[in-house]
Every structure is written in C-alpha cells, then in structure tokens.
Amino acid sequence: MIPRLYVTIDLKPGTRFAADERTAHYLKNVMRRAVGDPVILFNGRDGEFNATLADVAKKTVEIEIAALRRPQMGVPDISLCFAPLKKDAVDFLVEKATELGVAAFQPVFTKHTAATRLNLERLAANAIEAAEQTERLTLPQIHEPRSLSDLIDGWDPARRIILCAEAGPALPIAEALSNLKSDVRQTNAWAILCGPEGGFARSELDLLSKLPFVTPVGLGPRILRADTAALAALAVFQSILGDGAHRPPAPLLPIGQSPA
Structure with missing residues (x-):
C-alpha cells in the first residue's frame, strides 16, 4: 500500500x-x-x-x-449541521461524513443538546485521516459551534436545509429529494440539519418547518441515533442530488504502470 x-x-x-x-x-x-x-x-x-x-x-x-x-476536484456543496454528541459518537460522525463527501460541518446547539464542548482540533484530525484513506481531494471545513437561533438568523436562504424531522408532516427523504431534483428552481447549495440525541424541541420544529428554505424529511419508521440519522440522510442525499448519482471515474493506474 x-x-x-x-x-x-x-x-x-x-x-x-x-x-x-x-x-x-x-x-x-x-x-x-x-x-x-x-x-x-x-x-x-x-x-x-x-x-x-x-x-x-x-x-x-x-x-x-x-x-x-x-487534478483538483471538489465535492457537492452540502453542509452537515448537527447537534454536538458525546466524544465517540461525534468522532464517528465526522469520520464517516467525511468519507461520504460532506463539504462542511456546522455544530449547532439546540435546547436538548447534551454535549456542551467540542474539540475542533480532534475533529479536524479525524477528517484528515478519513480524507487520506478515501482518496478524497478536499478537506471539509469545520466551523465553530453556533446556537440554532443564531444559525437561522444568519442563514442564506439560497442554501436549502434538509431537516431530519422526528415528528410532523414530512415526505420520505428519497421522495422529497427527488421532488427537489425535478424543481428547476433548486439550489446547488444544501445543508442537512439533524437534532440531538433527545430530538428537537417542539418549538424548534415549529420554527424550522415554517421557513421557506427548509424541507422536512422522514428517515423511516425506526428511531435512529443522532449520528445514524445524519449519515443516513447524507448517504441518500449523495445518491440523489450529490456525486453518488454520477458514474464513478475510471480507476487510477498504479504508479509506474502505463495504459495498455
């Protein structure tokens, strides 16, 4: 190797x-x-x-x-907004989301967020290792944590939020993303927003669901862990709207080997 x-x-x-x-x-x-x-x-x-x-x-x-x-290649402009989790769970989330091609991480403090601290240097190191192992050519940005209210107040409405909603009306994620794919007004900038282990507060879900740039989606009949929900949503997004929907490039030749 x-x-x-x-x-x-x-x-x-x-x-x-x-x-x-x-x-x-x-x-x-x-x-x-x-x-x-x-x-x-x-x-x-x-x-x-x-x-x-x-x-x-x-x-x-x-x-x-x-x-x-x-040559340099980028990844789809998809940010993962997530409530900070316990150390092992957040390390796992950053590693696997980097492998799946997320462009940026935005930690978000919600009413039910249990973890109050994040070691951003450790998360960056996890992202580097994941990028090295997956032949990714970029590193995801890791932003400073923000409260949910501050995040929404400063949000660019051109970036659509895919809200992983635990309650309320929401289409299955594959159906919702397929509808967005066929919408000629769709943006090329996206974000997935997942709540904490205790879920969003009802007031938070009510606020988010009224925003025109938010699309609530359902992730199926089972209750998922916060890190599982984020990765499941990201995987479905990449398969429908991201680079997973494209034919993969031809494999690279080993060093020193010439085409036949």
Whole structure:
C-alpha cells in the first residue's frame, strides 16, 4: 500500500520539502518506509501528486514531489449541521461524513443538546485521516459551534436545509429529494440539519418547518441515533442530488504502470 498523505504546502513538481512531525513519524515509524519509496500527496488545492522519499534521517524525512496524479476536484456543496454528541459518537460522525463527501460541518446547539464542548482540533484530525484513506481531494471545513437561533438568523436562504424531522408532516427523504431534483428552481447549495440525541424541541420544529428554505424529511419508521440519522440522510442525499448519482471515474493506474 502506498501511503497517501495530506500536507499543507503548495504542491509543485520537482519541489523537495521536509515533512512535518506527524507525517515523518507516520512514514518512518509506522509504515517503515525508506529512501526511494513512493508516497501520494494532496493539499486540498492543487490536486494529487506522486512523490518519493528523498531522505530518511533520524529526526527528519524529506519528500520530493513528482508528477500530478489527479487534478483538483471538489465535492457537492452540502453542509452537515448537527447537534454536538458525546466524544465517540461525534468522532464517528465526522469520520464517516467525511468519507461520504460532506463539504462542511456546522455544530449547532439546540435546547436538548447534551454535549456542551467540542474539540475542533480532534475533529479536524479525524477528517484528515478519513480524507487520506478515501482518496478524497478536499478537506471539509469545520466551523465553530453556533446556537440554532443564531444559525437561522444568519442563514442564506439560497442554501436549502434538509431537516431530519422526528415528528410532523414530512415526505420520505428519497421522495422529497427527488421532488427537489425535478424543481428547476433548486439550489446547488444544501445543508442537512439533524437534532440531538433527545430530538428537537417542539418549538424548534415549529420554527424550522415554517421557513421557506427548509424541507422536512422522514428517515423511516425506526428511531435512529443522532449520528445514524445524519449519515443516513447524507448517504441518500449523495445518491440523489450529490456525486453518488454520477458514474464513478475510471480507476487510477498504479504508479509506474502505463495504459495498455
């Protein structure tokens, strides 16, 4: 397996740079890589590049960037607005939503939100690892938490909210999204809004359901955990309105292999 790594530097063929402490430790001590071994790099801006280890010393690892492997590609403009959860649940949510192609995370404090703190640095690290493992070329943005009222007050109505509603009138999510897909007025900017483990307060659901840019949807007959609901909604969205509805690209050739 060729290590695939996120870096922050600009990626240009022929450039040689010293890896940061995290990357150097991973390559040298975890993957046991040596001089001349290949790696793959991306930074979320310049695309994906082939590279090789140019020097592996006791305290440093230097990498030389070779040719472009894939041009930069984005993900659908879909934000996941979620009530903060307990540590393990929120870590799982960020990892899997990154794999599913979410563009941004927006933590939202609601009346029934149980968790009051979020370690955004840890969430960013989880997102980086998920992006590295799934050949994603971008990293999702992770925004500072906001209250639900502040979120709605500052909301751009051009971004439609898909509300995972636990109660009240709502079409099944696949039907609701299919209706939006056929609407010529649809936006290209979206958000999925999921409540906390205790659900939205009735007053919150009443407020949200009256907003013209909110579409309540149902997720089926079972009561889902908050993290499960968010991921289920995101998976259905991607299959109908996102990049899951498109034919996947041809697989990449291994490094050094030419087309037949």
